[in-house]
Amino acid sequence: MNIGYILGPAGSGKSHLTASLYSWMNLVGLDVITLNLDPAVVRLPYAPDIDVRNFVDYNELVEKYELGPNGGIIVAMDHVALAIDDIIDEMRTFGAEYVLIDLPGQIETVAFRSSGSVIINELSRGNQMAGLFLIDPTLCLTASSFISVLLFGISINYRLKTPINYLISKSDLLSDERATRINEWIENIDFLYNDLNEESFILNSELSRKIAEIILLEEGLGEFPLVSASTNKNMDIVFASLQRNWNSDSIF
Numbered sequence: 001m002n003i004g005y006i007l008g009p010a011g012s013g014k015s016h017l018t019a020s021l022y023s024w025m026n027l028v029g030l031d032v033i034t035l036n037l038d039p040a041v042v043r044l045p046y047a048p049d050i051d052v053r054n055f056v057d058y059n060e061l062v063e064k065y066e067l068g069p070n071g072g073i074i075v076a077m078d079h080v081a082l083a084i085d086d087i088i089d090e091m092r093t094f095g096a097e098y099v100l101i102d103l104p105g106q107i108e109t110v111a112f113r114s115s116g117s118v119i120i121n122e123l124s125r126g127n128q129m130a131g132l133f134l135i136d137p138t139l140c141l142t143a144s145s146f147i148s149v150l151l152f153g154i155s156i157n158y159r160l161k162t163p164i165n166y167l168i169s170k171s172d173l174l175s176d177e178r179a180t181r182i183n184e185w186i187e188n189i190d191f192l193y194n195d196l197n198e199e200s201f202i203l204n205s206e207l208s209r210k211i212a213e214i215i216l217l218e219e220g221l222g223e224f225p226l227v228s229a230s231t232n233k234n235m236d237i238v239f240a241s242l243q244r245n246w247n248s249d250s251i252f
């Protein structure tokens with residue numbers, strides 16, 4: 001199976017992108033299914049073919065162990081890790097060529113805890129994996145916030161060790177001016193560096209420049225397509241970027 005998993009900060013549009021990409025793939029005749037891997041989600045903008053909520057009862061765990069929202073999702077993801085073989089068995093019964101996985105809002109629980117590595121490692125066994133990291137443009141109004149979101153994506157990449165493409169989500173909310181600015185930051189490091197310097201920035205400017213150079217020049221994060229789940233903008237480009245990673249032997 002070719003598995004595309006969708007991650008990004010809370011509210012960055014993961015579930016809506018899953019819905020939008022699924023619809024596009026279906027429309028062009030690809031054999032695709034969706035897996036909701038968020039045990040705590042209440043409403044989804046699509047009807048998942050496989051739903052982790054049928055394997056792990058988040059509310060019951062919260063009640064049983066008297067947990068708050070963060071403790072609840074941590075314990076629930078531990079239970080997802082325990083149930084991952086059964087989830088994969090159900091995935092296989094569909095015999096689909098492509099699977100899209102919608103990850104939980106609290107992405108730290110997947111990225112930074114061992115349950116997340118267990119889940120991703122098990123899914124990777126015998127399958128091609130590729131991630132999509134959503135950059136919410138409303139969180140990138142300044143150069144420093146743009147860098148901090150990218151660093152978050154890179155640190156997740158270190159943990160999950162599968163190739164990741166970076167997308168700018170909710171592009172229908174972006175003014176032309178903001179879209180141009182973000183594009184300039186990506187295309188020309190001097191724009192990013194100048195804007196960083198204009199902020200009263202806490203890191204020293206030499207360190208800022210080095211970080212910007214490493215993540216945009218040396219890390220080679222690739223293109224940053226502007227996508228929108230509201231208008232279905234650039235779903236073909238998103239699929240092509242997944243496909244490049246599925247077809248490559250690259251290990252991050």
Ligand SMILES: Nc1nc2c(ncn2[C@@H]2O[C@H](COP(=O)(O)OP(=O)(O)OP(=O)(O)O)[C@@H](O)[C@H]2O)c(=O)[nH]1
Binds near residue numbers: 011016104172230231
């Ligand atoms: N305008 C616009 N709004 C969007 C788009 N994608 C998502 N949204 C809105 O952003 C909010 C969050 O979207 P979700 O898809 O639930 O985001 P998520 O990353 O799955 O959220 P969590 O799982 O809670 O972290 C919702 O109010 C969506 O309607 C988009 O492409 N355009």
Ligand SMILES: [Mg+2]
Binds near residue numbers: 016041102104105
């Ligand atoms: Mg979601």
